[in-house]
Amino acid sequence: MKKLSTLLVMVLALSVSMFASSNKEGKSESGMAAKPESKNVEVNIFQFKVEIAQELEAAAKMYEAENPGVKIVIETVGGGDDYGAALRAKNASGNMPDIYNIGGPQDVKDWMNKLEDLSDQPWVNLAMDGILSGVTVDNKIYGLPFNMEGYGFAYNKRIFKAAGIDASKIVDYASLEKAVMQLDSKIKSGALSKEFPLLKAVFEYAAKETWVTGLHTSNVALSQELGNVIAAADAKTIDFKYASGLKKLIDLQANYSESAGNKGLLNAVDYSTQVDTGLGIERVAIIQQGNWIYGGINNIDPEVAANLDFLPMPVVGAKEDSIPVGVPMHWSVNKDAPADDKAEAKKFINWLYTSDRGKEIVVNKFFFIPPLKGYEKYQVADPLGQAILRFASNGKIIPWVFMGYPSGWGMDILGVKIQAYYAGTMSWDQAISEAKAEWEAAR
Numbered sequence: 291m292k293k294l295s296t297l298l299v300m301v302l303a304l305s306v307s308m309f310a311s312s313n314k315e316g317k318s319e320s321g322m323a324a325k326p327e328s329k330n331v332e333v334n335i336f337q338f339k340v341e342i343a344q345e346l347e348a349a350a351k352m353y354e355a356e357n358p359g360v361k362i363v364i365e366t367v368g369g370g371d372d373y374g375a376a377l378r379a380k381n382a383s384g385n386m387p388d389i390y391n392i393g394g395p396q397d398v399k400d401w402m403n404k405l406e407d408l409s410d411q412p413w414v415n416l417a418m419d420g421i422l423s424g425v426t427v428d429n430k431i432y433g434l435p436f437n438m439e440g441y442g443f444a445y446n447k448r449i450f451k452a453a454g455i456d457a458s459k460i461v462d463y464a465s466l467e468k469a470v471m472q473l474d475s476k477i478k479s480g481a482l483s484k485e486f487p488l489l490k491a492v493f494e495y496a497a498k499e500t501w502v503t504g505l506h507t508s509n510v511a512l513s514q515e516l517g518n519v520i521a522a523a524d525a526k527t528i529d530f531k532y533a534s535g536l537k538k539l540i541d542l543q544a545n546y547s548e549s550a551g552n553k554g555l556l557n558a559v560d561y562s563t564q565v566d567t568g569l570g571i572e573r574v575a576i577i578q579q580g581n582w583i584y585g586g587i588n589n590i591d592p593e594v595a596a597n598l599d600f601l602p603m604p605v606v607g608a609k610e611d612s613i614p615v616g617v618p619m620h621w622s623v624n625k626d627a628p629a630d631d632k633a634e635a636k637k638f639i640n641w642l643y644t645s646d647r648g649k650e651i652v653v654n655k656f657f658f659i660p661p662l663k664g665y666e667k668y669q670v671a672d673p674l675g676q677a678i679l680r681f682a683s684n685g686k687i688i689p690w691v692f693m694g695y696p697s698g699w700g701m702d703i704l705g706v707k708i709q710a711y712y713a714g715t716m717s718w719d720q721a722i723s724e725a726k727a728e729w730e731a732a733r
Contacts, residue, residue, distance in 0.1 A: 331634045332361045336380060336387035338373035338619060339436065340366055341582045345655040352647060353638055360634055372701065388627045388635040391619040392433055394424040394693025395523035405432040406623035406632065412640050416662040424519055424693065425620055433620030434639055437658035440678035440687065441506055441580030442613035443601040446594065449473070449575040452485055460601050462610035463538060473575060474546050486572050493576050494568035495543040497556040497712055500705025502564075503540075505692040506614070507578065507603075508704055511536040513691040514608040519616075522694025526733045533722045535605035540708060543578065554713040566590060569598075576601070581674035582618075585657050588672075600677045602686065609688055613681050616690025617661065696732035703728045 337346065343366040350362035365387070367376045373391065380386055381404070392401055408414065409431045414422070417435075425433035443466075450457050453476045455469050473492050476482050482489055496502045511532040516522045530536075549555040565583050568574045570590040577583075588595035604610035623635050642648040643662055652658045653668040659675055660668070670676060681687055692700050704725045710716035 330359055330361075331630050332363060333389065333631055333635045333638060334387040335362065335364045335389040335635075336377060336391070337364065337366055337389070337621075338368035338391050339582070340368040341585055342656045345585075345651065348655070349642060349648070349651045350638075352651075353641055356641075357634075362638065374698070386624050386626065388624050388631045389639065390622055390624065391436075392425070392622045393619055394519045394617075396694055396697055398425055398427060398432055399523075400697055401622070402427075402432075404624055404626065406625040406627075406636075408432060408434065408623065408636070411636060413643055413662060416644065416664055418661055418663065421617065421661050424617070425622075433622045434643065435617040435661035436619050436621065437617070437652070437656070437661055438615065438678075439580050439582060439618050439659065440600070440613050440615040440681065441578065442603050442681075443576050444569060444579050444583060444598055444674065445576045445601055446569065446572060447597040447599055448594075449482065449486060449489065449572065452476075452482055457599065457601060461604075462602075463535070463604040463606045466601065466604055467542065470542060470546050470576075477575075488571055488573045489575065491548045491550075491574050492546040493543045494559060494564045494574040495547055495556055495578065496559045496561050496564040497709055498558055498560045499564075500701040500709070502561075502578065502705075503708045504700040504703070504705025505695070506580075507539060507708075508536065508700060509614055509690060509692045510539070510603045510605050510688065511608070512695075513614060513689050514605060516691050516694070518689050519691045519694040522691040525694075525729075527730045528726055530722050530726055532605050532608050533718075535607050537718050538606055539603065540711070544712060547574075556712050557709045570594060578603070581657070581659070581672070581678055584672045584674045596673060598673050598677075600674065600681065602681075612686040612688045613678070614690055615678060615682060615687040616693075696729055699725075699729055699732055 343364075347364055350364055354360055354362060367373050377390055386404060392398060392405070398405070407430045409429070413434060414431055421435055422431050425431060445457065447457070450473070453473050455472060457469075460466050460469050470492050477489055477491065511530070512522070512528065515529060515531045516525055544550065544553045544556055547556065549559070564577050565579060565586060569577045569579075569583070570587045572594060584595055584598065587598065600613055602611050602613055621639050623632060625632075627635065643652060643660075644664070649660070649665055649668050652660055653665065653670065657672050657675060659670055659678065670679060707716060707721035707725055711718055711721050
């Protein structure tokens with residue numbers, strides 16, 4: 291596992307962007323100061339990852355118990371909501387939180403006047419090689435990576451086995467399409483209905499969530515054109531070289547969903563419908579999502595969660611046997627926060643990622659692949675996390691570049707145009723042409 295983790299980071303260092311968050315001075319064995327001398331300190335956290343909301347609240351309670359006089363207040367905005375817009379609204383109203391999240395180089399540019407320099411924090415020396423490059427400017431570090439994540443076509447191994455499909459043979463778009471067609475035939479014939487009575491379709495696709503379409507799906511095409519997140523952040527224009535390959539993935543997920551007869555209905559499918567009442571209850575066999583779904587599905591049906599794995603996301607004409615791997619977000623600290631709050635904010639983040647209790651939470655409650663060294667005793671155990679390490683060990687990963695898109699372009703421009711394409715109000719060629727023009731205009 292140590293070798294796999296090291297290889298994963300080496301590959302990531304060549305191609306993806308990373309960013310970060312916060313911590314503090316003062317040391318104990320866990321890297322955090324002993325009891326704070328200042329009392330009645332309140333740290334406000336505004337974070338995007340809905341999948342860890344309850345677990346983060348529990349971690350905050352642990353920290354409060356260890357640090358009398360400290361209160362951690364957490365607000366989570368994510369899933370179907372636009373975290374970036376919500377953060378901008380908080381800033382505009384004068385309620386900027388002490389700890390907040392940023393993506394990659396574009397966010398660093400956008401929020402530079404609010405970012406605390408975290409270069410002196412204890413966790414910095416534990417960071418995996420190259421993982422801080424996306425949040426480093428002039429040798430100053432502005433964020434701690436949440437974790438390393440991957441996404442692809444998450445699928446139910448039990449359903450595939452029942453349908454007689456060997457997932458190991460799916461290595462490109464042609465083999466993926468063949469398997470999808472075979473599974474679709476089995477579902478429609480009723481051959482799987484006894485064992486999987488709720489199974490209705492091969493795919494569910496959350497087109498309502500423009501981060502799914504405009505960021506994650508588009509990334510598999512644009513990452514192979516742009517190369518890495520830094521290049522994406524610097525790109526004045528895009529060619530959309532693999533637009534036709536992207537269309538195949540967009541169409542495949544629609545054509546083999548329950549909404550195949552009226553694709554505009556996909557624009558109402560949200561994250562919960564796709565994950566919780568889709569893959570989670572075996573209503574569908576495949577969804578485009580990442581390892582972050584494991585905890586939620588495990589809460590719904592542990593047997594389904596135990597039988598999850600990833601298929602590649604193949605872009606015809608480019609790399610077809612891989613999944614995208616990168617850093618989803620970073621923890622950052624508001625440089626304008628009151629001194630005591632700011633110091634405690636840094637300390638909390640350091641505790642969460644470097645103390646023994648924090649490490650246990652990060653790996654076994656958040657189900658994160660850690661971004662720091664020193665986790666040898668805390669191995670990734672969930673099947674989707676292990677699948678990411680397997681893809682990485684075989685060199686089957688591509689970078690995340692969507693954190694380098696112009697601000698709002700992926701969700702508000704491309705994602706919305708994909709919705710228009712599904713609704714039948716815009717052709718694919720028009721959607722791509724206008725999205726290219728919008729990128730250039732933004733830059």
